[in-house]
Amino acid sequence: MMRQDELETLVLAHYDTIYAYCWRHVGQRELAQDLTQTAFLRFWQNRDRYRHDGRELNYLYTIAGNLCKDWCKRKKPVALEDLPESQRDPAAPPPDRDTALTVRAALAALPFAQRNALLLYYVQGFTAPEIAAITHATVPVVRYRLARGKRRLQELLKEELP
Structure with a gap:
């Protein structure tokens, strides 16, 4: 205890x-x-x-x-x-506020599982096995979510950013 x-x-x-x-x-x-x-x-x-x-x-x-x-x-x-x-964001303001807002909006448009995997991997610095332990998923599922989330995020950003 x-x-x-x-x-x-x-x-x-x-x-x-x-x-x-x-x-x-x-x-x-x-x-x-x-x-x-x-x-x-x-x-x-x-x-x-x-x-x-x-x-x-x-x-x-x-x-x-x-x-x-x-x-x-x-x-x-x-x-x-x-x-x-x-x-x-309480951190320092990004150099390009419009781009930061566009990225945040694109992230928000992703399904939770993909957004969660991307945030844990790219922002929090966890590895795929660590994310699997946190999310109670298998490592292949985490890798799929990361790949699919990254691909979908790129698609969304390509539509929004010049």
Whole structure:
């Protein structure tokens, strides 16, 4: 069983990466914070079921991914241009804002499984076997999602960008 000080250490070590992951899925700062906090809360509530084999980050990504997936199923579409500045990426502004918005819109148009695989691979830096463990899929399925998602993203961007 995990002690509270171990949870605090876990939160301090992984909050930023789980938050960034949630933000890239939902695109809203406050919502990403809520989802991140909920992911850690669920981790804590289910700590008795967690096997302490050093994969707590995978477990956190699984919880956060499920929360983001549930939110994406319920959300109503919002144009990225309509989001207030406070809900946009907390990182430094991209050099070409229109291109960044176009890429975010294209990512949002992908099915969740493909978008999730692309974000975990290209943004979070996970390998295909690690993504398979996080998403409870096989490595070939993850590789298929990555290839199909990348191909579809290129198609969408080719339509939007000059």
